[in-house]
Amino acid sequence: MYCTFCEIVARREPAEILYEDDEVMVFRNRLRWVPVMLLVVMKEHRSQEDLWRDMGRVGAVALEMGQKHCPRGFRLLSNFGGDAMQSQPHGHVHILGGMFLGEYA
Numbered sequence: 001m002y003c004t005f006c007e008i009v010a011r012r013e014p015a016e017i018l019y020e021d022d023e024v025m026v027f028r029n030r031l032r033w034v035p036v037m038l039l040v041v042m043k044e045h046r047s048q049e050d051l052w053r054d055m056g057r058v059g060a061v062a063l064e065m066g067q068k069h070c071p072r073g074f075r076l077l078s079n080f081g082g083d084a085m086q087s088q089p090h091g092h093v094h095i096l097g098g099m100f101l102g103e104y105a
Helices: 004-009 048-051 058-069
Strands: 017-020 023-026 036-041 074-077 092-097
Touching: 004 036, 004 074, 017 058, 023 058, 036 058, 048 092, 058 074, 058 092
Parallel strands: none
Antiparallel strands: 017 023, 023 036, 036 092, 074 092
């Protein structure tokens, strides 16, 4: 099965990679709903459910990248299933920020 995020990890699909270590990669989301939309993924393909059962370094890296790129505040979130708008089978955490995420966001 084709996985866009696995292709990005393997460098067969383009992405603006902002962080990488042996286990985790962070890149900009192609969607730009807010000024900062980053994706944090395990390099190993995992489902969203499996990622949340064992986040490994994803949580720590997401926190570090959120603080670096959105010093005034950010959200960490994940979507589970089609009704929640999960579009990729590869487990991931979104970092959203760069603006006030209050009443209208």
